Amino acid sequence: MRMDTVIIGGGLSGLTCGIALAKRGQRVAIVASGQSTLMFNGGSMELLGCVDGKTVTSPLQAMATLPQGHPYSKIGVDRIATLAERATQLLADTGISMTGSAAANHWRITPMGVAKPAWLTLSENFSIQDLDNLPCKRLALMCIRGFFDEPNGMLAHGLQQLGFEVDKIEFTTTDITALRRSPSEMRASSLAKHLGGNSALQRVADQINSLASHADIVLLPSVIGQSDDDGYRTLKTLVNKPLQLVATLPPSVAGMRMQTLMRHYFRMLGGNYLMGDSAVSGTFDGDRLTAITTAKLGDMPLKADNFVLAAGSFVSRGLVADYERIYEPVLGVDVDADTDRDRWTSFGVLQPQQYFRYGVATDQQLHCLRQGKPVANLHAIGSILSGHDAVKMGDGTGVSLLTALAVADSITAR
Amino acid sequence: MATNEIYNKEYDVIIVGGGATGAGTARDCALRGLSVLLVERNDYSTGATGRNHGLMHSGARYAVTDGESASECISENMILRRIARHCVEETDGLFITLPEDDLQYQQTFVEACQRAGIRADVIDPDEARRLEPAVNPALIGAVRVPDASIDPFRLTVANLLDARLHGAATLNYHEVEGLIINQDRVQGVKLLNKLNGEHVEVHSRVVVNAAGIWGQRIAQQAGVNISMFPARGALLIFGHRVNNMVINRCRKPANADILVPDDTVCVIGTTSDRIPIETVDDMRVTREEVDVLLNEGVKIAPSLASTRIIRAYAGVRPLVASDNDPSGRSISRGIICLDHAKRDGLEGFITITGGKMMTYRLMGEIATNAVCAKLGNTAPCVTAQQPLPGSGEGYDDQRDTTKRYSFGQRAAIGRHGSLAARIEKDNDIAGALVCECEGVTVGEIKYAMHQLHVHNLVNLRRRTRIGMGTCQGKLCSCRAASLMGEINGNVKAAQEDLAAFLDERWKGMRPVAWGDTLREAQLTAAIYEGLCGLDMAVDLKGKEDVQ
Numbered sequence: 001m002r003m004d005t006v007i008i009g010g011g012l013s014g015l016t017c018g019i020a021l022a023k024r025g026q027r028v029a030i031v032a033s034g035q036s037t038l039m040f041n042g043g044s045m046e047l048l049g050c051v052d053g054k055t056v057t058s059p060l061q062a063m064a065t066l067p068q069g070h071p072y073s074k075i076g077v078d079r080i081a082t083l084a085e086r087a088t089q090l091l092a093d094t095g096i097s098m099t100g101s102a103a104a105n106h107w108r109i110t111p112m113g114v115a116k117p118a119w120l121t122l123s124e125n126f127s128i129q130d131l132d133n134l135p136c137k138r139l140a141l142m143c144i145r146g147f148f149d150e151p152n153g154m155l156a157h158g159l160q161q162l163g164f165e166v167d168k169i170e171f172t173t174t175d176i177t178a179l180r181r182s183p184s185e186m187r188a189s190s191l192a193k194h195l196g197g198n199s200a201l202q203r204v205a206d207q208i209n210s211l212a213s214h215a216d217i218v219l220l221p222s223v224i225g226q227s228d229d230d231g232y233r234t235l236k237t238l239v240n241k242p243l244q245l246v247a248t249l250p251p252s253v254a255g256m257r258m259q260t261l262m263r264h265y266f267r268m269l270g271g272n273y274l275m276g277d278s279a280v281s282g283t284f285d286g287d288r289l290t291a292i293t294t295a296k297l298g299d300m301p302l303k304a305d306n307f308v309l310a311a312g313s314f315v316s317r318g319l320v321a322d323y324e325r326i327y328e329p330v331l332g333v334d335v336d337a338d339t340d341r342d343r344w345t346s347f348g349v350l351q352p353q354q355y356f357r358y359g360v361a362t363d364q365q366l367h368c369l370r371q372g373k374p375v376a377n378l379h380a381i382g383s384i385l386s387g388h389d390a391v392k393m394g395d396g397t398g399v400s401l402l403t404a405l406a407v408a409d410s411i412t413a414r
Numbered sequence: 415m416a417t418n419e420i421y422n423k424e425y426d427v428i429i430v431g432g433g434a435t436g437a438g439t440a441r442d443c444a445l446r447g448l449s450v451l452l453v454e455r456n457d458y459s460t461g462a463t464g465r466n467h468g469l470m471h472s473g474a475r476y477a478v479t480d481g482e483s484a485s486e487c488i489s490e491n492m493i494l495r496r497i498a499r500h501c502v503e504e505t506d507g508l509f510i511t512l513p514e515d516d517l518q519y520q521q522t523f524v525e526a527c528q529r530a531g532i533r534a535d536v537i538d539p540d541e542a543r544r545l546e547p548a549v550n551p552a553l554i555g556a557v558r559v560p561d562a563s564i565d566p567f568r569l570t571v572a573n574l575l576d577a578r579l580h581g582a583a584t585l586n587y588h589e590v591e592g593l594i595i596n597q598d599r600v601q602g603v604k605l606l607n608k609l610n611g612e613h614v615e616v617h618s619r620v621v622v623n624a625a626g627i628w629g630q631r632i633a634q635q636a637g638v639n640i641s642m643f644p645a646r647g648a649l650l651i652f653g654h655r656v657n658n659m660v661i662n663r664c665r666k667p668a669n670a671d672i673l674v675p676d677d678t679v680c681v682i683g684t685t686s687d688r689i690p691i692e693t694v695d696d697m698r699v700t701r702e703e704v705d706v707l708l709n710e711g712v713k714i715a716p717s718l719a720s721t722r723i724i725r726a727y728a729g730v731r732p733l734v735a736s737d738n739d740p741s742g743r744s745i746s747r748g749i750i751c752l753d754h755a756k757r758d759g760l761e762g763f764i765t766i767t768g769g770k771m772m773t774y775r776l777m778g779e780i781a782t783n784a785v786c787a788k789l790g791n792t793a794p795c796v797t798a799q800q801p802l803p804g805s806g807e808g809y810d811d812q813r814d815t816t817k818r819y820s821f822g823q824r825a826a827i828g829r830h831g832s833l834a835a836r837i838e839k840d841n842d843i844a845g846a847l848v849c850e851c852e853g854v855t856v857g858e859i860k861y862a863m864h865q866l867h868v869h870n871l872v873n874l875r876r877r878t879r880i881g882m883g884t885c886q887g888k889l890c891s892c893r894a895a896s897l898m899g900e901i902n903g904n905v906k907a908a909q910e911d912l913a914a915f916l917d918e919r920w921k922g923m924r925p926v927a928w929g930d931t932l933r934e935a936q937l938t939a940a941i942y943e944g945l946c947g948l949d950m951a952v953d954l955k956g957k958e959d960v961q
Contacts, residue, residue, distance in 0.1 A: 037940065040937070040940050040941055040944070040945055041945070042945050110945060110946045110947040111945065111946050112909065112946045112947060112948060112951055113951075114946065114947030114948075114950045114951050115947075116947045116950065145843070146842060146843050146846055148846065148848060148856075148893040148896065148897065149889070149893065151892055151893075151895070151896035151899075152896065152900075153896055153899045153900045153905040153908070154895075154896060154899065154905050154908070154909055154951070156905075157905040157906060157909075158951065177842070180842045180843075180846070181842065184847050184850060186846060247945065249889055249892060249893075249941065249945075249946075250889070250941060250945070252945075313936065314932055314933050314936045315933050315936045315937050315940065317933070320929075321927075321928040321929060321932045322928055322929060323708075323928055323929075341701065341928065342701060344927065344928075344932070345924050345927050345932075345935075347698075347921075347924065348917065348920075349913075349916045349917040349919070349920035349938075349939075350913060350916075350917070350943065350948075350949045350952075353935075353939065355927075355932065355936070356936070356939070390940070390944060391939050391940060391943045391944045392943075394944075396944070
């Protein structure tokens, strides 16, 4: 099989790059092993949330201080604003409606009621523009009976700390009660499956309307709409008060929906999404990668003019740590990582962990390096890149989206 | 009993230390009709009790080098099978000879076992491979012995429960700051309540020092010198149970030569290093220890090489030099009971130390005998006959395999024996699973909080195994923290507790943080810091002091 571009990895960065290339008429294949870390995304994108332990309010300004090795520095900070706008548009094209601005962070509300800086948040999710100027006073926090993946006490406490009055209201419906009979079914994804129909949504709305009549805004755990936001829009019309959702513990319904919508859109553009397959090895010729093999295609190699490595970090097995070393397992490209195992991690679980900054080594154009030399037609994007820290810097999803678009530009510029 | 009522009573005996030995002594004293208070500075089973293999020795391991310990082990082994059925899994054990070992040793070993009264059957290597498919297939000899697997957390809790059922009071998070001494007589303890910072004095006629390696410090507070020789041992927990029988190397005891199946996992250990007494509170496992354990472990069961390691931990054995040998050259692994009236002229003070988790009951009996002799109590010891709570009446009924139980109920019966009947399960919420790896339900958490002295998530883990499975508490710890926060009405504390719990899990994961364990750590960070912002909600240590 011959493609214009083959992308290894079908998560946020791989899909974004694939969509951008397919839109420009490229024949694109994405090799996607399965789960994406979007499963752990509550419905927000972060551009830059924290630098040197300080909260960032204006990401575009704060970016100027990032070190040379940071992916944003490689893209060029002057391009970030435009790329950010294009990313927002691309997400909207797929059906993911998000609000926010790259110039000023807003605050997303986490399942523990913490306000964290964010660039984009799903329109349906509760977020706050200005912590000194709250949008309302009274919140009704709807707690689903027997659902433990929303830590309601912590959420309510956090919201109170921010200055809201919070009524915690427990409720159930016949659908939820039926689901509860199986002790392991009370997960956000199962709830979303069973609360999808209009009559089930009506029963949720009836509960909310009878129990939460005094609130300015009603908050509900994000358990509606695994494949689109129709469920949320229906429920919104059925509930008498303004309704907003709050992220839950994984699996995230909103994250799964983002993944699904992007995949559908990519396929609609003619892209090949090879689901459940994984890249095994690559064939190099001089400074070029000519083909990769995958687990399912066996001895039928995937050939292409360009390749993009978007396989994610350790969680997604884009990087592998064994007893002695850290390496990139498919193509054997160079990594930026310490060789001494004791330096990978720190004591203290909440301390910065060095391994978060490890990743494949790239040149300024994000070409992968192999034995120290750039591979001319192989780029890396997203979490597999070295030099950033999704957890401590709040730059993970931003790096995924923007490096994907930047690399799509370089590929099509030739 | 309210804590203030506990402080104001005067006791026959106060026991210092909430490990297996302290708990066993408290139970024995209470069963003989004494009024008892047990105090523990941390949680129960925090020291060596909770930091070993979970191996119920047959005694075979000591047969060649220490016949007395071996006899004690086999005798206690048989007793525990009766009185602590819900804590024991009857796995049996193999002593294997590998090509690099001396097969001659097998004969010496079997004869020594026979002398100690331990059944030891030489079996064909083929038979060993059939009985235990995980064993190194290169073995050239094997002996089958009655080793078993035991849950020390469960065992300790069962002893404490029984002590309480017989009138004893128990306090965790109470540290002994000093002893009350009047004219060469110990009359009680000065305590710090670590939960609220309060200092109190509690009086008793006798104090028993059952503080393990920390017993040297307690003795010092009484002006008495005991020379402890802390021997540190590190162990690794693997992500699933590769073996069903205990596997030992048939050679002189050395590093990492025992692999024990424990519940859903298996444990290889130990190393053995003498350490300075000042460092006994530093339980961090080093890279060198991990390397030794891994290299040796693979020789016992080759599949360990490709099995995920979920955790490393270390404990300190409280070995004691005998009084006529202060240099410590002939350190005993046997039980030491010191009556300080005879030894040091200090009345009302007894130290029970040395020994093994395995012989905790016997240690309790010996210490209680010494207490009773002082108090003129002549009641006989019944701890070897009377089953522990959980293994008594109703036990067989609960184990009835023809009955239908949910996963959570089955798991709870495994952990609490007949006491599982007390766990609320008749409504849809109580039966909901909080920890999917270990089958812990809402009902079991409530039971543990109300009946088993649970103040935080680490306590809860020791009582229920929550967060001990392969995910090491990735999601269940948040669910449990949230639940506990709502029941206790203190959400802020629950959040801090959650962070502390994750930190405690990380301590064990960090030394083995590669492969899937590193992936699990990254995922946990992505969830708790990235998604939830727990780091912003709690104030552990600031970010600024690190970078």
